[in-house]
Amino acid sequence: ARLSVGLLFGGESPEHEVSIVSARSIAAHLDPARYDVIPMGIARNGVWVLTGDPFARLAAGEQPERGPHPFLPFERGAEATPLPDVFFNAIHGAGGEDGQLQGFLEPLGRPYTGAGLLAMAAGLDKWITKRIWESEGLPVVPYRGLTEEGWARDREGALASIQPLGLPLFVKPANLGSSIGIEKVKRFEDLAPALDRAFRFDRRVLVEQGLEVRELEVAVLGGDDPFVSVVGEVLPAGEFYDFQDKYLDGRSTTRIPADLPAGLQDQVRASAAAAYRALDAYGMARVDFFVDRPTGRLFLNEVNFIPGFTSISMYPKMMEASGVPYPELLTRLIDLAIKRFQQRA
Ligand code: ADP
Ligand code: MG
Numbered sequence: 001a002r003l004s005v006g007l008l009f010g011g012e013s014p015e016h017e018v019s020i021v022s023a024r025s026i027a028a029h030l031d032p033a034r035y036d037v038i039p040m041g042i043a044r045n046g047v048w049v050l051t052g053d054p055f056a057r058l059a060a061g062e063q064p065e066r067g068p069h070p071f072l073p074f075e076r077g078a079e080a081t082p083l084p085d086v087f088f089n090a091i092h093g094a095g096g097e098d099g100q101l102q103g104f105l106e107p108l109g110r111p112y113t114g115a116g117l118l119a120m121a122a123g124l125d126k127w128i129t130k131r132i133w134e135s136e137g138l139p140v141v142p143y144r145g146l147t148e149e150g151w152a153r154d155r156e157g158a159l160a161s162i163q164p165l166g167l168p169l170f171v172k173p174a175n176l177g178s179s180i181g182i183e184k185v186k187r188f189e190d191l192a193p194a195l196d197r198a199f200r201f202d203r204r205v206l207v208e209q210g211l212e213v214r215e216l217e218v219a220v221l222g223g224d225d226p227f228v229s230v231v232g233e234v235l236p237a238g239e240f241y242d243f244q245d246k247y248l249d250g251r252s253t254t255r256i257p258a259d260l261p262a263g264l265q266d267q268v269r270a271s272a273a274a275a276y277r278a279l280d281a282y283g284m285a286r287v288d289f290f291v292d293r294p295t296g297r298l299f300l301n302e303v304n305f306i307p308g309f310t311s312i313s314m315y316p317k318m319m320e321a322s323g324v325p326y327p328e329l330l331t332r333l334i335d336l337a338i339k340r341f342q343q344r345a
């Protein structure tokens with residue numbers, strides 16, 4: 001039977017535009033013999049755009065008013081929209097990849113692609129993610145976590161606790177992505193101002209030892225015994241893989257598969273599956289690693305549960321290189337969504 005697929009895209013995060021591109025790609029590759037695509041845009045102001053051509057309306061930057069019901073974020077005139085058989089979530093970052101959308105979809109009683117609320121919320125939080133991985137004995141880069149109140153109460157103590165990490169340092173808001181708010185700090189006198197800036201983005205901030213790294217990525221697909229792709233490598237153009245490089249000038253290059261000794265490949269792929277399971281992931285994830293160049297040591301960096309998803313993004317390319325072409329990947333994600341939903345019912 002044909003399935004109606006509610007394709008969710010846009011959203012309130014800075015990855016709004018990226019999500020539109022990801023979703024256009026998904027819509028173009030969903031098998032028309034099996035699926036009816038219903039585009040469902042979320043405008044920058046959080047209002048769900050469900051009428052007319054949501055792709056065109058979001059691309060034009062439309063931000064319609066909310067409809068009459070004060071509890072619901074839908075635009076006026078969307079009352080007659082039917083519930084799709086399954087939701088396909090292509091919303092990156094805050095709102096789509098942090099558990100909020102999952103919590104909103106749960107009571108609708110329809111399957112949705114990707115992981116559930118718990119994994120999403122934990123996975124977008126770099127501090128919680130590290131604590132879970134550490135508790136499983138998985139290697140993470142040495143770090144300190146700070147809260148805004150702790151920082152305000154005892155700046156000297158906080159700086160002293162960070163000192164042993166050495167230099168350079170990476171300062172990161174706990175709950176963002178796309179390198180937003182991330183700073184590389186090369187001198188201790190620059191640390192306090194960098195922390196002040198990071199706390200404008202989030203109540204909780206991480207400070208990590210800055211390594212000289214190779215950046216490896218792996219695509220994971222499935223449930224508790226997932227399929228793991230070949231390993232890919234990103235070679236950033238600048239000092240680190242920042243927002244500019246990711247989305248604006250795209251000067252970084254990629255290698256799939258990465259040129260790695262066989263032993264390291266296996267270690268990366270096994271760690272990716274363990275990292276995935278530890279977070280109760282489901283559906284898909286891109287798991288990102290660092291290899292410290294001087295020592296050759298492998299560290300988990302972070303996980304992305306709604307990674308860039310255009311047909312030329314890393315996740316689909318790594319899957320493709322591992323024998324899962326893009327249209328099949330979409331079908332597998334939908335099948336997994338339905339399987340997870342049935343298992344819970
Ligand atoms: P985001 O979720 O925004 O992608 P990341 O933690 O992946 O955040 O950091 C973005 C980029 O910053 C990484 O891809 C890498 O280039 C650089 N980076 C982050 N942490 C470190 C670190 N500890 N050592 C060296 N480079 C880092
Ligand atoms: Mg990220």
Ligand code: MG
Binds near residue numbers: 178179288
């Ligand atoms: Mg990253």
